Amino acid sequence: MKKRTKKGIFDEDYRVVSVEGQRLTIQGVKSGKVLTIVNHNPESPLSEADYPPGKLIALSDPTRALAN
Secondary structure, X not given: OOOOOOOOHHHOEEEEEEEEOOEEEXXXXXXXXXXXXXXXXXXXXXXXXXXXXXXXXXXXXXXXXXXX
């Protein structure tokens, strides 16, 4: 029997809802959970051109090491 694990925010796909200033609002495709991501780096701005409403994205866990 498979052990059930708790799904985290990195285990779901999200659809872009809006980009306002330095805030990206997304909604989980399966869960419907709405998240707002705040960008505190003005040198790397968020734009609607990069994140158009309706675009599917996935979040990556910055604590996991990248595989070579």
